[in-house]
Amino acid sequence: MTAKTLYEKLWDSHVVKQYNDNSCLLYIDRHLVQEVSSPVAFSSLKARGIGLRQAQKCLAMVDHVLPTQNKQHVEDPEARIQIQTLVDNTHETGITYFPVDDARQGIVHVVGPELGFTLPGTTLVCGDSHTATHGAFGCLAFGIGASECEKVFATQCLKQLKAKTMRITFNGCLPAFCSAKDLALSVIAKIGAAGGTGYAIEYAGDEIQALSMEGRMTLCNMTIEAGARVGLVAPDEKTYAYLAQSPLAPKEQNWHDALRYWRQLSSDHKAHFDREVSIDLSQLEPMVTWGTSPEHVVPISANVPTHVNTQAHSKERNQAIRASWQKALAYMQVKSGAPIAGIKVDKVFIGSCTNSRIEDLRSAAAVVAGRQVASNVIAIVVPGSGQVKLQAEKEGLDKVFIQAGLQWRSPGCSLCVAMNNDRLLPGERCASTSNRNFEGRQGVGGRTHLMSPVMAAAAAITGEITDVRKLL
């Protein structure tokens, strides 16, 4: 038998049929549904007069548009309509919906995994690009558009072309105060924001095995920022220990049978990858973005770059990169050649589907404990789900944050997406644990610096981008 990568194993086990044009019909085991990408999918399905093939394979909740200060009070009439539309659509189709006041509600990519809705060896889709998150469980998960959501509703399948495979191996140990977020940003620094296009990425190396499930989710989540829809980590004992406590994981005999199956889900020793990339961790530092693409990223001790590495590119390519750098510098109002550390921030956001899990909150709380948020800064902490919020409150993290002067909010996408009350005002600068530093992503005219939870916490305390290692 030929050696297979994890991606190929997951792919092959879900092929319903292969067509003459080389594409395959893939079976979809799980479908997360949220308010933004689903309305047109539902209305279009209704217009066809057809129902869902497998409503029980879906789970729906609201995350993008919810206010996080008082989630029961949605002021925006458009947001109210969008929420009600999801309520009505799920009611009509028989999809399980977690209401806004349900203790389990939260960001779909936090809730799915913690419930065990996400399982190794499955396929999972959602009309959201950060569906890559679920790859942390050895689950073939990818983001789709609204038309594809409709297809999955109708047939529980998607016609797909197989991706090429890339393995990214981390060598060495993760230095102190570096986390999965820094791994993710270092991947993008290495291969670029389009480096993963056309590939399914598998992360490997001892440090990946050492990462918690939360860390693996952070890393897989950001895979889409490197251009790849799929980021995978092979399941292992950590995965199973995490799932053993989750309510939707298989039970009793099913658990044992599932385990036996899941243990086969790793890339075979001799499996071929179309591209191999290795990243040395010995010199890794906390990473911070300076520009408007996640590839505009530097270590905290570095300066905003002054020149483009011209070795590998054509003249035209260089001109294009230079133009994009100039545009980013002007938008961000940062100086080429100036240190990234010391840039003043107005807001700090700890949250999003990238960094709102319990481990993220614990690490941020450890930095702010006993300190005070700088007077020029508004800092908010937004847990990723009701369950994360509850756990954090049990541990007293909410009090640590509040005493330090950070605001403690309710679960939602919050300041990552500019679709709810949490937005940057024009010109405001934010130290953010989210995933995108695009122009206007956090609000029209807002400026985003991506970083890890401990780095965002450090920025909250000093009021400027700060090397957390020097603070402690």
Add this chain to the structure above:
Amino acid sequence: MSFSTLISKAVPLAEDNVDTDAIYPGRFLLRIDKQGAGACLFYDKRVASNSTVHVIDHPTFKDAQILMAGENFGCGSSREQAVWALHDFGFRCIIAKSFGEIFYSNCINNHLLPIVVFDNDYQVLLSAAKSSHSFHVDLNSKQLSVHGLPTITFDISQQHQNMLLKGLDEIGLQLKNDSADIGRFEAAQKQSQPWLWQPMFVSI
């Protein structure tokens, strides 16, 4: 709606990494239908900005149906609204050095043709677009030509080419042709991985 040939000017928007937040800003995602999405296209650059006329609004390119983008066009969020907005505005074809993957699929699903062109050809085409030459796209032969320039053959998977040429409705086709196969797959998976078929939400 099928797509076969197209003759149009191409709007030169040669920036790299134009993300779907720029194409369709997040705050407009609160709408629940796709009608009128074109009004939100590049909103913060075109409408909210006080600077000069945006290139897609330039009189030279009035009614152009081709957009000439840069590298990694449509990266970021999966929002199909970005494609709806481009389509509603009148675009039927986008030429770029590369595309965000989800955006590419969304284009196909909305019968908007994405064409990938490599560096040397790209520069020549960009100059032609800037000089407002007319582009001729033929999806049957997968050829892109501009008067006075060598014809470029572009790559598109047979699946996607077919979908666009025939204006195929995948859902209708799958329901008609593949339902029995899907049923067989489900029956086999129920046997081999019964845990995936336990009712999930009765107990919690």
